[in-house]
Amino acid sequence: MKIQAALAFASNGPLSIEEIDLAEPGPGDILVRVVATGLCHTDLTVLANPQLPWPALFGHEGAGVVEKVGAGVSKVAPGDHVLMTTASCGKCPKCLSGNPSYCANFRVMNMSGGRCADGTCTHNHNGKPVFARFLGQSSFASHVLAGERSVIKVDADLPLDILAPLGCGIQTGAGAVLNTLRPRVGSSFVVFGAGGVGLAALMAARIAGCTTLIAVDKVASRLELAKELGATHLIDAAQGDAVVAIREITDGGADYAVEAVGVPKVMEQAISALGLGGSVALVGMAGAEASVAFNPFLLQNQGLTIKGSIMAGENSVPDDFIAQLIGYWKQGQLPVEKLLRFYAFNDINSAIRDAQDGSAIKPVIRLP
Numbered sequence: 001m002k003i004q005a006a007l008a009f010a011s012n013g014p015l016s017i018e019e020i021d022l023a024e025p026g027p028g029d030i031l032v033r034v035v036a037t038g039l040c041h042t043d044l045t046v047l048a049n050p051q052l053p054w055p056a057l058f059g060h061e062g063a064g065v066v067e068k069v070g071a072g073v074s075k076v077a078p079g080d081h082v083l084m085t086t087a088s089c090g091k092c093p094k095c096l097s098g099n100p101s102y103c104a105n106f107r108v109m110n111m112s113g114g115r116c117a118d119g120t121c122t123h124n125h126n127g128k129p130v131f132a133r134f135l136g137q138s139s140f141a142s143h144v145l146a147g148e149r150s151v152i153k154v155d156a157d158l159p160l161d162i163l164a165p166l167g168c169g170i171q172t173g174a175g176a177v178l179n180t181l182r183p184r185v186g187s188s189f190v191v192f193g194a195g196g197v198g199l200a201a202l203m204a205a206r207i208a209g210c211t212t213l214i215a216v217d218k219v220a221s222r223l224e225l226a227k228e229l230g231a232t233h234l235i236d237a238a239q240g241d242a243v244v245a246i247r248e249i250t251d252g253g254a255d256y257a258v259e260a261v262g263v264p265k266v267m268e269q270a271i272s273a274l275g276l277g278g279s280v281a282l283v284g285m286a287g288a289e290a291s292v293a294f295n296p297f298l299l300q301n302q303g304l305t306i307k308g309s310i311m312a313g314e315n316s317v318p319d320d321f322i323a324q325l326i327g328y329w330k331q332g333q334l335p336v337e338k339l340l341r342f343y344a345f346n347d348i349n350s351a352i353r354d355a356q357d358g359s360a361i362k363p364v365i366r367l368p
Protein backbone atom coordinates (compact mmCIF):
# COMPACT_ATOMS: atom_id res chain seq x y z
CA MET A 1 0.00 0.00 0.00
CA LYS A 2 0.99 3.64 -0.44
CA ILE A 3 1.64 5.62 2.73
CA GLN A 4 2.95 9.09 3.61
CA ALA A 5 6.28 9.10 5.42
CA ALA A 6 8.64 11.84 6.64
CA LEU A 7 11.94 10.51 5.28
CA ALA A 8 15.45 11.62 6.13
CA PHE A 9 17.78 11.46 3.12
CA ALA A 10 21.01 12.42 4.92
CA SER A 11 22.50 12.71 8.37
CA ASN A 12 20.97 15.72 10.15
CA GLY A 13 19.04 16.45 6.98
CA PRO A 14 15.54 17.89 7.02
CA LEU A 15 12.69 15.41 6.77
CA SER A 16 10.72 15.32 3.57
CA ILE A 17 7.18 13.94 3.37
CA GLU A 18 7.09 11.39 0.56
CA GLU A 19 4.77 8.71 -0.71
CA ILE A 20 6.35 5.29 -0.09
CA ASP A 21 5.33 1.65 -0.47
CA LEU A 22 4.55 -0.35 2.64
CA ALA A 23 4.29 -4.15 2.59
CA GLU A 24 1.13 -5.89 3.74
CA PRO A 25 1.31 -7.09 7.36
CA GLY A 26 3.21 -10.38 7.53
CA PRO A 27 2.74 -13.03 10.21
CA GLY A 28 2.66 -11.32 13.62
CA ASP A 29 2.52 -7.82 12.11
CA ILE A 30 -0.06 -5.17 12.89
CA LEU A 31 -0.84 -2.29 10.54
CA VAL A 32 -1.60 0.84 12.57
CA ARG A 33 -2.92 4.12 11.15
CA VAL A 34 -0.96 6.74 13.09
CA VAL A 35 -3.02 9.46 14.80
CA ALA A 36 -0.15 11.14 16.63
CA THR A 37 3.51 10.56 17.43
CA GLY A 38 5.86 12.08 19.94
CA LEU A 39 9.33 13.22 18.95
CA CYS A 40 12.04 11.86 21.24
CA HIS A 41 15.71 12.83 21.55
CA THR A 42 16.70 9.36 20.36
CA ASP A 43 15.12 10.21 17.00
CA LEU A 44 17.48 13.19 16.78
CA THR A 45 20.50 11.21 17.95
CA VAL A 46 20.01 8.58 15.26
CA LEU A 47 19.15 11.23 12.64
CA ALA A 48 22.64 12.66 13.36
CA ASN A 49 24.27 9.27 12.65
CA PRO A 50 26.29 9.50 9.41
CA GLN A 51 26.52 5.70 9.06
CA LEU A 52 22.87 4.86 8.33
CA PRO A 53 21.66 3.60 4.98
CA TRP A 54 19.47 6.45 3.71
CA PRO A 55 16.65 7.19 3.31
CA ALA A 56 15.58 6.46 6.87
CA LEU A 57 12.27 6.73 8.70
CA PHE A 58 12.27 7.48 12.42
CA GLY A 59 9.66 8.03 15.13
CA HIS A 60 8.98 5.72 18.07
CA GLU A 61 6.21 7.25 20.17
CA GLY A 62 3.34 6.41 17.85
CA ALA A 63 -0.33 6.05 18.75
CA GLY A 64 -3.15 5.14 16.44
CA VAL A 65 -5.85 2.77 15.30
CA VAL A 66 -5.31 -0.81 14.10
CA GLU A 67 -6.32 -1.18 10.44
CA LYS A 68 -5.27 -4.73 9.65
CA VAL A 69 -3.52 -7.66 11.33
CA GLY A 70 -1.27 -10.37 9.90
CA ALA A 71 -1.54 -14.12 10.43
CA GLY A 72 -1.42 -15.28 14.03
CA VAL A 73 -2.14 -11.91 15.65
CA SER A 74 -4.59 -12.26 18.54
CA LYS A 75 -3.68 -9.36 20.81
CA VAL A 76 -5.55 -6.68 18.86
CA ALA A 77 -8.12 -6.44 16.07
CA PRO A 78 -8.95 -3.79 13.44
CA GLY A 79 -10.48 -0.74 15.10
CA ASP A 80 -8.56 -1.12 18.37
CA HIS A 81 -6.75 1.96 19.66
CA VAL A 82 -3.10 1.38 20.53
CA LEU A 83 0.00 3.07 21.88
CA MET A 84 3.30 1.74 20.58
CA THR A 85 6.64 1.04 22.22
CA THR A 86 9.95 -0.61 21.35
CA ALA A 87 10.18 -4.21 20.16
CA SER A 88 11.40 -7.14 22.23
CA CYS A 89 11.88 -10.76 21.22
CA GLY A 90 9.76 -12.44 23.91
CA LYS A 91 12.09 -15.45 23.92
CA CYS A 92 15.37 -14.46 25.60
CA PRO A 93 15.95 -14.93 29.36
CA LYS A 94 15.29 -11.21 30.01
CA CYS A 95 11.99 -11.19 28.13
CA LEU A 96 10.95 -14.48 29.76
CA SER A 97 11.63 -13.08 33.22
CA GLY A 98 9.49 -9.97 32.66
CA ASN A 99 12.35 -7.62 31.76
CA PRO A 100 11.73 -6.81 28.07
CA SER A 101 13.43 -3.40 28.38
CA TYR A 102 16.68 -5.37 28.58
CA CYS A 103 15.86 -7.84 25.78
CA ALA A 104 19.04 -9.58 24.63
CA ASN A 105 17.95 -9.01 21.04
CA PHE A 106 17.05 -5.33 21.50
CA ARG A 107 19.49 -4.04 18.90
CA VAL A 108 18.63 -6.47 16.16
CA MET A 109 14.89 -6.07 16.85
CA ASN A 110 14.93 -2.29 16.94
CA MET A 111 17.88 -0.93 14.98
CA SER A 112 18.40 -3.21 12.00
CA GLY A 113 16.25 -1.22 9.58
CA GLY A 114 13.41 -3.69 9.15
CA ARG A 115 14.98 -6.01 6.58
CA CYS A 116 13.20 -9.34 6.26
CA ALA A 117 15.14 -12.63 6.39
CA ASP A 118 15.14 -12.79 2.58
CA GLY A 119 16.74 -9.35 2.33
CA THR A 120 13.59 -7.54 1.18
CA CYS A 121 12.34 -4.51 3.03
CA THR A 122 8.85 -3.63 4.26
CA HIS A 123 9.30 0.07 3.38
CA ASN A 124 10.44 1.19 -0.10
CA HIS A 125 10.77 4.59 -1.73
CA ASN A 126 10.81 4.54 -5.54
CA GLY A 127 11.95 0.91 -5.37
CA LYS A 128 14.77 1.67 -2.92
CA PRO A 129 14.72 0.15 0.59
CA VAL A 130 14.01 2.56 3.45
CA PHE A 131 15.73 2.06 6.83
CA ALA A 132 12.57 1.58 8.90
CA ARG A 133 10.78 -0.27 11.71
CA PHE A 134 12.98 1.93 13.87
CA LEU A 135 12.58 1.04 17.58
CA GLY A 136 9.73 -1.23 16.58
CA GLN A 137 7.82 1.52 14.78
CA SER A 138 8.97 4.29 12.39
CA SER A 139 5.97 6.37 13.38
CA PHE A 140 6.80 9.56 11.42
CA ALA A 141 4.35 8.22 8.86
CA SER A 142 0.67 7.78 8.18
CA HIS A 143 0.99 4.04 8.96
CA VAL A 144 3.23 1.76 11.04
CA LEU A 145 3.90 -1.95 10.83
CA ALA A 146 4.49 -3.09 14.40
CA GLY A 147 4.87 -6.46 16.10
CA GLU A 148 2.44 -7.69 18.75
CA ARG A 149 4.87 -6.96 21.58
CA SER A 150 5.13 -3.30 20.50
CA VAL A 151 1.44 -2.46 20.66
CA ILE A 152 -0.51 -1.72 23.81
CA LYS A 153 -4.29 -1.63 23.49
CA VAL A 154 -5.96 1.34 25.16
CA ASP A 155 -9.57 2.41 25.64
CA ALA A 156 -11.00 4.13 22.58
CA ASP A 157 -12.08 7.21 24.56
CA LEU A 158 -8.51 8.14 25.55
CA PRO A 159 -6.73 11.05 23.76
CA LEU A 160 -4.06 9.37 21.60
CA ASP A 161 -2.22 12.66 20.93
CA ILE A 162 -1.69 13.26 24.65
CA LEU A 163 -0.77 9.70 25.54
CA ALA A 164 1.55 8.93 22.57
CA PRO A 165 4.74 9.90 24.51
CA LEU A 166 3.97 7.21 27.09
CA GLY A 167 5.50 4.79 24.57
CA CYS A 168 9.04 6.03 25.21
CA GLY A 169 9.92 9.31 26.96
CA ILE A 170 7.31 9.35 29.71
CA GLN A 171 7.64 5.62 30.28
CA THR A 172 11.43 5.94 30.53
CA GLY A 173 11.37 8.72 33.14
CA ALA A 174 8.60 7.17 35.19
CA GLY A 175 10.06 3.65 34.85
CA ALA A 176 13.43 4.79 36.20
CA VAL A 177 11.71 5.88 39.39
CA LEU A 178 8.75 3.52 39.87
CA ASN A 179 10.46 0.33 38.64
CA THR A 180 14.23 0.80 38.85
CA LEU A 181 14.69 2.99 41.96
CA ARG A 182 11.42 2.20 43.79
CA PRO A 183 11.85 5.01 46.35
CA ARG A 184 10.66 4.84 49.96
CA VAL A 185 7.67 6.95 50.97
CA GLY A 186 8.84 10.19 52.57
CA SER A 187 12.29 10.12 50.96
CA SER A 188 14.12 12.85 49.07
CA PHE A 189 14.53 12.84 45.29
CA VAL A 190 16.49 14.98 42.84
CA VAL A 191 16.25 15.04 39.08
CA PHE A 192 19.00 16.51 36.91
CA GLY A 193 17.40 17.79 33.70
CA ALA A 194 13.80 18.99 33.52
CA GLY A 195 13.06 17.83 29.96
CA GLY A 196 10.40 15.29 29.06
CA VAL A 197 12.13 12.31 30.67
CA GLY A 198 13.24 14.25 33.76
CA LEU A 199 9.82 15.77 34.38
CA ALA A 200 8.21 12.34 34.00
CA ALA A 201 10.67 11.08 36.63
CA LEU A 202 9.74 13.99 38.90
CA MET A 203 6.00 13.30 38.58
CA ALA A 204 6.67 9.62 39.27
CA ALA A 205 8.72 10.44 42.39
CA ARG A 206 5.79 12.47 43.68
CA ILE A 207 3.45 9.55 42.95
CA ALA A 208 5.86 7.23 44.82
CA GLY A 209 5.55 9.43 47.89
CA CYS A 210 8.88 11.28 47.87
CA THR A 211 8.31 14.45 49.89
CA THR A 212 11.44 16.44 49.04
CA LEU A 213 11.42 16.87 45.26
CA ILE A 214 14.34 18.80 43.78
CA ALA A 215 14.67 19.77 40.11
CA VAL A 216 17.98 20.93 38.61
CA ASP A 217 18.12 22.63 35.20
CA LYS A 218 19.63 25.68 33.52
CA VAL A 219 16.41 26.88 31.87
CA ALA A 220 14.11 28.99 34.05
CA SER A 221 10.91 28.03 32.19
CA ARG A 222 11.64 24.34 32.72
CA LEU A 223 12.22 24.89 36.43
CA GLU A 224 8.91 26.76 36.61
CA LEU A 225 7.17 23.81 35.00
CA ALA A 226 8.92 21.45 37.44
CA LYS A 227 7.46 23.55 40.27
CA GLU A 228 4.00 23.31 38.75
CA LEU A 229 4.44 19.52 38.60
CA GLY A 230 5.32 19.26 42.28
CA ALA A 231 9.00 20.16 42.74
CA THR A 232 9.52 21.50 46.26
CA HIS A 233 12.96 22.96 45.48
CA LEU A 234 14.43 24.37 42.25
CA ILE A 235 18.14 24.67 41.50
CA ASP A 236 19.46 26.73 38.61
CA ALA A 237 22.53 24.74 37.52
CA ALA A 238 24.00 27.85 35.91
CA GLN A 239 24.18 29.55 39.34
CA GLY A 240 26.72 27.83 41.54
CA ASP A 241 27.27 24.23 42.60
CA ALA A 242 24.12 22.12 42.42
CA VAL A 243 25.62 19.39 44.60
CA VAL A 244 26.27 21.81 47.47
CA ALA A 245 22.71 23.12 47.19
CA ILE A 246 21.26 19.58 47.21
CA ARG A 247 23.32 18.61 50.26
CA GLU A 248 21.99 21.67 52.06
CA ILE A 249 18.35 21.04 51.16
CA THR A 250 18.50 17.33 52.06
CA ASP A 251 20.72 17.71 55.11
CA GLY A 252 23.57 15.58 53.74
CA GLY A 253 22.51 14.22 50.37
CA ALA A 254 19.50 12.91 48.46
CA ASP A 255 18.02 9.45 48.94
CA TYR A 256 17.34 9.06 45.22
CA ALA A 257 18.52 10.77 42.04
CA VAL A 258 17.81 10.55 38.32
CA GLU A 259 20.17 11.90 35.69
CA ALA A 260 18.16 12.74 32.58
CA VAL A 261 20.63 14.97 30.74
CA GLY A 262 23.06 12.42 29.33
CA VAL A 263 26.23 14.36 30.20
CA PRO A 264 29.01 12.48 32.09
CA LYS A 265 29.83 15.50 34.28
CA VAL A 266 26.19 15.76 35.32
CA MET A 267 26.11 12.02 36.02
CA GLU A 268 29.06 12.54 38.35
CA GLN A 269 27.15 15.31 40.09
CA ALA A 270 24.12 13.05 40.46
CA ILE A 271 26.30 10.41 42.16
CA SER A 272 27.93 13.05 44.39
CA ALA A 273 24.55 14.43 45.42
CA LEU A 274 23.52 11.15 47.12
CA GLY A 275 23.36 10.79 50.88
CA LEU A 276 23.97 7.62 52.94
CA GLY A 277 22.45 4.58 51.23
CA GLY A 278 21.36 6.68 48.25
CA SER A 279 20.61 5.33 44.77
CA VAL A 280 20.93 7.00 41.39
CA ALA A 281 19.47 5.93 38.05
CA LEU A 282 21.36 7.14 34.99
CA VAL A 283 18.80 7.61 32.24
CA GLY A 284 20.19 10.29 29.90
CA MET A 285 21.98 8.86 26.85
CA ALA A 286 25.63 9.90 26.87
CA GLY A 287 26.79 7.83 23.90
CA ALA A 288 28.71 4.56 23.68
CA GLU A 289 32.14 6.18 24.23
CA ALA A 290 31.27 8.12 27.40
CA SER A 291 32.77 7.29 30.78
CA VAL A 292 31.95 8.53 34.25
CA ALA A 293 34.27 8.80 37.27
CA PHE A 294 33.21 8.00 40.81
CA ASN A 295 35.01 7.37 44.06
CA PRO A 296 34.64 3.69 45.06
CA PHE A 297 35.57 4.53 48.65
CA LEU A 298 32.46 6.73 48.90
CA LEU A 299 30.28 4.03 47.35
CA GLN A 300 31.57 1.50 49.86
CA ASN A 301 31.37 3.66 52.95
CA GLN A 302 28.02 5.20 52.14
CA GLY A 303 26.40 2.16 50.58
CA LEU A 304 25.55 3.96 47.36
CA THR A 305 23.95 2.34 44.32
CA ILE A 306 24.42 3.40 40.69
CA LYS A 307 21.99 1.90 38.19
CA GLY A 308 21.14 2.35 34.55
CA SER A 309 17.53 2.43 33.43
CA ILE A 310 15.87 2.33 30.04
CA MET A 311 12.25 2.23 28.85
CA ALA A 312 9.98 0.60 31.48
CA GLY A 313 12.98 -0.07 33.75
CA GLU A 314 13.57 -3.10 35.95
CA ASN A 315 11.08 -5.95 36.23
CA SER A 316 8.40 -4.18 34.26
CA VAL A 317 6.41 -5.04 31.16
CA PRO A 318 5.16 -2.13 29.01
CA ASP A 319 1.64 -3.59 28.68
CA ASP A 320 1.23 -3.44 32.47
CA PHE A 321 3.29 -0.35 33.11
CA ILE A 322 1.66 1.85 30.47
CA ALA A 323 -1.76 0.83 31.80
CA GLN A 324 -0.54 1.86 35.26
CA LEU A 325 0.66 5.23 33.90
CA ILE A 326 -2.68 5.82 32.15
CA GLY A 327 -4.31 5.23 35.54
CA TYR A 328 -2.15 7.96 37.08
CA TRP A 329 -2.94 10.27 34.16
CA LYS A 330 -6.69 9.76 34.65
CA GLN A 331 -6.30 10.69 38.32
CA GLY A 332 -4.42 13.87 37.38
CA GLN A 333 -1.17 12.64 38.93
CA LEU A 334 0.71 12.43 35.62
CA PRO A 335 -0.40 15.52 33.67
CA VAL A 336 1.75 14.85 30.59
CA GLU A 337 -0.27 17.39 28.58
CA LYS A 338 1.66 20.16 30.39
CA LEU A 339 4.85 18.95 28.64
CA LEU A 340 3.47 18.84 25.11
CA ARG A 341 3.52 21.13 22.09
CA PHE A 342 1.56 20.01 19.05
CA TYR A 343 2.60 20.22 15.39
CA ALA A 344 0.96 19.31 12.09
CA PHE A 345 2.64 16.51 10.12
CA ASN A 346 3.79 18.87 7.38
CA ASP A 347 5.44 21.02 10.06
CA ILE A 348 7.56 18.15 11.43
CA ASN A 349 10.82 20.01 10.77
CA SER A 350 9.66 22.78 13.15
CA ALA A 351 9.11 20.11 15.80
CA ILE A 352 12.69 18.90 15.27
CA ARG A 353 14.05 22.45 15.48
CA ASP A 354 12.12 23.18 18.69
CA ALA A 355 13.27 19.91 20.28
CA GLN A 356 16.88 20.66 19.31
CA ASP A 357 16.89 24.19 20.71
CA GLY A 358 14.93 23.09 23.78
CA SER A 359 12.00 25.47 23.25
CA ALA A 360 9.59 22.50 23.14
CA ILE A 361 9.87 19.93 25.94
CA LYS A 362 7.93 17.20 24.17
CA PRO A 363 6.78 17.85 20.60
CA VAL A 364 3.85 15.73 19.41
CA ILE A 365 3.04 15.53 15.71
CA ARG A 366 -0.58 15.03 14.71
CA LEU A 367 -1.20 13.12 11.50
CA PRO A 368 -3.91 14.43 9.16
Ligand SMILES: [Zn+2]
Binding pocket: 088, 089, 090, 091, 092, 093, 094, 095, 096, 100, 102, 103, 104, 105, 106
Ligand atom coordinates in the same frame (compact mmCIF):
# COMPACT_ATOMS: atom_id res chain seq x y z
ZN1 LIG B 1 14.14 -10.70 24.40
Ligand SMILES: [Zn+2]
Binding pocket: 040, 041, 042, 043, 060, 168, 169
Ligand atom coordinates in the same frame (compact mmCIF):
# COMPACT_ATOMS: atom_id res chain seq x y z
ZN1 LIG C 1 12.63 7.60 22.86
